[in-house]
Amino acid sequence: MNNYKIILFDLDGTLSDPKEGITKSVQYALENLDVAVPDVHDLECFIGPPLQVSFAEYYDFDEGKTKRAIDFYRERFKEKGMFENKLYSNIPSLLETLKEKGFTLVVATSKPTVFAEQIVKHFNIDQFFSLIAGSSLDGTRTSKTEIIQYILDIYNEYEPGNFIMIGDRKHDIIGAHNTGIDSIGVTYGYGSFEEISESDPIYIVKNVVGIKDVLVGSRVK
Template sequence: MERQEERVEKAGNKSYEYCFFDLDGTLTDSSSGITNAVRYALDKYGIREPDRRKLYRFIGPPLTESFREFYGFSEERCLEAVRYYREYYRDRGIYENCVYDGMEEVLKVLKQAGRHLVVATSKPEVFARQIISYFHLDPYFEYVAGMELDGGRGTKAEVIEYALEACKVPDRTKVLMIGDREHDVLGAKKAGIDCLGVLYGFGTEEELLTAGASGITATVEGILEYCL
């Protein structure tokens, strides 16, 4: 991704005790694995998509929602396409992935500052835990929350609520969601928590601001400035 100039916008002088991180496009650049898996699924229906960047819109939202919105799949075909997607993803795509430069240092500083770090992702929880462990990020996180393989916790708001309950968060005003897509912002708003939008992932500034992000940062390092 093209690097943007450092910029952090923050309203007020709020202190956060809990930092909920999205996974794809926030902690890791998962574009290769996800788009390869989407191509694999679409190929089953004779659909060819040579422009990989057009498939970046699959990164972040629930897969069934994306297959329905972008290719007009029926509910039944969406579920079938997700199964094809996972055929590729669970063995290969999951590892076609990398942690963003500087992210581990950000997590380390937040942890040392006493913040409670949690993953809240629309990816199935079993895959999210596998990725966090594979990249040795598990020491930084107190909990990894995601969707269920059978479609349960099917929205970002439901994942966030699940994470809040699992972590027994006493005060939602002390929680910050950090993510790169409008689904992170809208899910956070529904759960009654703030959201910091990041521009180094796969969303746009317009998308994040229109959704109502509490703040915007163009870089990984900007997360620290906003949180601390």
């Protein structure tokens, strides 16, 4: 039986569905750089990974152009994009249950901390989290490995076996592997079952109730 104490939640695609806000903000950024993408559905690949990675990978932007794209993205995202977002069904009740069971809950996201804090507060779930850990606006600490390690360093009185990372993309699972902690891959977000399974998480669940089944069922009494 596992002895998890610190539960790390990815934000986009795990706690909430940010599709509208992210894709429209990416579309806005690309349009300002003379790249036309009429259908925002083509931009779902931007949900999850750091923007620095996605603009370079999908549009072959160099460092300078990537920075300009991120600046344009944030221009729209700060104004309206972060609130074009919705919680997945059963998330508040899951968080309430885990908190009542004595778990420490942490948000671990590649999104800048300042935005993540506003989003979590907007949804009125900030009361459940002891820490919100994201990237820095200057582009540092963007990889999920760096973010998880940052959290482990803060809670350094705990063993790696006390932590588990929950996320919907391979970056979440790879980050957990790189830092020596367990992981739950969820398939209701934006990573396919193939992407999640190939990343080799300890558990794979198809819905929010599945997360509860894993964590509450594995709780050491």
